[in-house]
Amino acid sequence: MRDTPPVTDSHILHRRLGHTLPLAVATDGAWLIDQQGKRYLDASGGAAVSCLGHGHPDVLAAMHAQIDRVAYAHTSFFSTEVAEQLADRLVATAPAGTSHAYFVSGGSEAVEAALKMARQYCVEIGQPQRQKFVARRQSYHGNTLGALAVGGNAWRRAQFAPLLIDVEHVSPCYEYRDRRADESAAQYGQRLVQELAETFERLGPENVIGFVAETVVGATSGALTPVPGYLAGVRELCTRHGILLILDEVMCGMGRTGTLHACEAEGVVPDLLVVAKGLGGGYQPIGAVLAQKPIVDAFERGSGLFQHGHTYLGHPVACAAALAVQQVIERDDLLTAVRRQGEGLAARLLQALAMHPHVGDLRGRGLFRAIELVADRSTREPFDPALKLHARIKAQAMARGLMVYPMGGTIDGRRGDHVLLAPPFIVSDAELDLLVERLAQAINAALSELPPTQTQTQR
Numbered sequence: 331m332r333d334t335p336p337v338t339d340s341h342i343l344h345r346r347l348g349h350t351l352p353l354a355v356a357t358d359g360a361w362l363i364d365q366q367g368k369r370y371l372d373a374s375g376g377a378a379v380s381c382l383g384h385g386h387p388d389v390l391a392a393m394h395a396q397i398d399r400v401a402y403a404h405t406s407f408f409s410t411e412v413a414e415q416l417a418d419r420l421v422a423t424a425p426a427g428t429s430h431a432y433f434v435s436g437g438s439e440a441v442e443a444a445l446k447m448a449r450q451y452c453v454e455i456g457q458p459q460r461q462k463f464v465a466r467r468q469s470y471h472g473n474t475l476g477a478l479a480v481g482g483n484a485w486r487r488a489q490f491a492p493l494l495i496d497v498e499h500v501s502p503c504y505e506y507r508d509r510r511a512d513e514s515a516a517q518y519g520q521r522l523v524q525e526l527a528e529t530f531e532r533l534g535p536e537n538v539i540g541f542v543a544e545t546v547v548g549a550t551s552g553a554l555t556p557v558p559g560y561l562a563g564v565r566e567l568c569t570r571h572g573i574l575l576i577l578d579e580v581m582c583g584m585g586r587t588g589t590l591h592a593c594e595a596e597g598v599v600p601d602l603l604v605v606a607k608g609l610g611g612g613y614q615p616i617g618a619v620l621a622q623k624p625i626v627d628a629f630e631r632g633s634g635l636f637q638h639g640h641t642y643l644g645h646p647v648a649c650a651a652a653l654a655v656q657q658v659i660e661r662d663d664l665l666t667a668v669r670r671q672g673e674g675l676a677a678r679l680l681q682a683l684a685m686h687p688h689v690g691d692l693r694g695r696g697l698f699r700a701i702e703l704v705a706d707r708s709t710r711e712p713f714d715p716a717l718k719l720h721a722r723i724k725a726q727a728m729a730r731g732l733m734v735y736p737m738g739g740t741i742d743g744r745r746g747d748h749v750l751l752a753p754p755f756i757v758s759d760a761e762l763d764l765l766v767e768r769l770a771q772a773i774n775a776a777l778s779e780l781p782p783t784q785t786q787t788q789r
Contacts, residue, residue, distance in 0.1 A: 357384030360754050360761055362733070370728070371753075373765045374735035378548065378581045378698065378752035379612040381664075382655055389613050389654040396650035405643045413644040416653045420620060423590055423656075425599040429623035432636070433616065433644040437580035437606035438472030440617035441542075444602045445476045446638045448540045448574045451625045454632035457572075462533055463495075464526070465542040468502040468743070470550040471578050480542045483550045484743020500529050502547065503556045506691040506702065507710065507741065519560030527567055540574035540601070545592035548581035551740050552700030552748035553693050561596040574601040574625075580617065581698075584608030585659055585755060588669040588696035595695070601625060611655040614648035664755040671757055672696035678766040686770075688777060688785065697755065702740060703747040703773070705784060712746040713784060715739070720747040722776035732768040749773075 344351065352364035360383045362370045372380060382389065400410055417431040424431075432447070434440050445463065452460040465471070467482040478487055479494035482502070487494065501508065501522055509518040530538055541564065547554035568575045577600035582592045586608050589595050593603070602625070606617030629636055642648075659665065676692070676699060683689045683701060690704035703720075705713045713719045720736035727734045740746030753765060777785055 359383040359385070360757055368731060370731045370733050371761060371764060371768070372733045373751050373753045373769070374733050375607075375752040375754055376612060376733075377607065377735060378586060378750070379607040381585060381608040381611045381755050382658060383754035383756050384612075386611075386613075386655075386658065388658055389611065389651055392650045392654035393613065393647055396647050400646050402646060404641070406639070410644065410646045410649065412646050412653060413649045416649045416656075419653065419656055420618065424620045425591060425593060425603065427599060427622045427624075428603070428620045430621045430626045432619040432621065433649065434618065434640060435615040435642050435645070435648070436617045437578075437604070438474040438477045439640060440580065440604045440606050440619050441472045441477040441480070441578060442474050443638055444576050444604050444619045445480065445540075445542075447602060447619060447621065447625065447636065448576060450633075450637060451574065451628050452539055454628040457536070459537055460539045462498060462538050463540055463542055464498045464500060464529055464533070464538060466502045466544075467499045468504065468547070468551045468741075469542075469544055469578075470548060471542060471544070472580070481550075483739075485739050488743075498529055498533060500526050502551060502554065503560050504551060504554055505557055506693065509557075515557040516559050519557040520563060522560055523563035523567060526564060530567070530571055530573065535571035535573060538571065538573045540576045541568055542576045542578060544578045544580075544582060545596065546582035546587055546695060546698060548698075549735065549737055549750060552702060552737070552750050553695070553698050554700075555693065555695050556596060561593070561598045565598045565600075568601075576600060576602045576604065578604045580604055580606040581752075584656075585665050585668055586696060586698045586752065587694075588665060588672055590659075590665060592695075609655070610648060610652040613651035613655065614645070615642075616645070616648040616652050659755065668696045668755050671753075671755075671759075671762065672699070674759065675699055675751070675753070675762050675765070678762055682766050682770045683773075686773070688773075694751075697751075697753055697757070699751040701749045701751075701769075701773075703749075712741060713780075715744050717780055717784065719776060719780070720749070722779055723747075723749055723772050726772035726775040727769065730768045730772055732765065732772065734769060734772075 354362050355365050356363040360372055420431045421428050463480050465480040469482040471477040471481040479497050482499050579592050583605045601622050603620040610616040679692050688703050691702040694700050705711045720738045724736045735750040738747050740748045
């Protein structure tokens with residue numbers, strides 16, 4: 331391979347300053363390859379993005395063909411055949427009642443669009459007093475200001491708090507830590523629904539625009555699945571008060587949990603469904619809001635427009651990539667593969683880590699899994715945040731040629747460590763074996779770096 335300049339000489343403002351990054355120069359299915367020829371198993375899909383892995387020939391061919399036709403056309407002047415085809419496909423496979431798709435360039439943009447869509451809907455139907463959103467603590471909805479405001483990621487919000495709209499936050503659905511010993515999972519879910527009901531009443535339900543939630547929580551707390559009946563209870567409560575249910579499936583949707591939309595497993599239809607990462611698989615930046623017909627009908631009867639827009643809405647090459655990704659998922663029956671390989675990943679994690687003295691919880695659905703680390707299994711006490719265990723695990727995994735997605739602040743934005751896993755839908759059994767083997771090694775190596783007082787009680 332040809333010589334490339336070291337990243338330390340880069341003029342890019344990287345996420346972490348002063349940190350040397352390897353240069354990715356090639357890909358091969360579930361693998362990325364750096365400038366030294368080292369191979370990294372992409373066990374997190376970047377950030378749960380690369381659902382088909384890297385370099386899929388059918389997606390690349392579709393993108394090349396679209397570039398030769400129409401590379402860009404501004405949506406205030408033209409639609410394109412490929413955008414229309416993608417919208418037709420997404421509406422046909424979306425939850426019942428979905429009538430339109432609105433295309434943007436990623437998850438944060440999609441959440442922003444959904445928030446504005448929800449507010450405009452209230453204005454169009456003559457309820458402009460609805461001005462409040464309710465969301466959950468320990469959620470993540472994106473890094474733009476509106477998305478950050480509804481999000482509950484305390485670390486990301488902290489320094490920008492003065493710029494954020496006022497959003498009410500309620501408890502997450504976090505069974506491992508918050509379900510009481512004297513209640514069933516269903517009772518715990520109903521307790522959360524009751525908390526939401528009381529919040530609506532305190533705010534005045536007639537003043538609330540919508541409730542925003544990740545169907546399966548992603549980055550902030552790590553693959554938290556809803557307990558049975560919880561989201562159904564939320565849906566009924568929102569319907570009763572005319573409050574929109576906005577489900578964020580940017581990370582957990584488009585097949586990641588084993589159904590095309592994660593809400594299918596809950597038997598719930600949201601008013602607005604937000605998708606992104608797995609929509610285009612990382613081949614081009616794209617996201618979408620899938621809207622129920624009554625919302626679009628209100629726009630048509632009222633102002634006749636959606637008062638929002640970006641330069642790259644419905645970008646033809648992005649739409650071509652997304653359409654190809656979705657066609658491959660259907661053609662190759664990859665939703666079945668996600669369920670099968672997801673069960674295989676869960677079984678391997680249980681065998682390797684279920685009895686580990688510092689693994690508190692193994693959770694998730696499909697190929698969307700997480701490990702929560704604890705200093706003490708019996709008390710579920712987390713490690714001291716100053717130790718940055720999650721960062722140590724990431725470094726040890728990278729050293730072993732493994733990409734995982736660890737984060738700190740799992741519990742409250744400050745305490746707790748977890749590792750999120752989201753391998754591509756095409757991951758093989760041999761790659762799952764390697765994933766778990768290297769992950770276990772990385773966890774143990776990271777723990778061995780800690781002061782003995784942090785781990786000796788469990789050894």
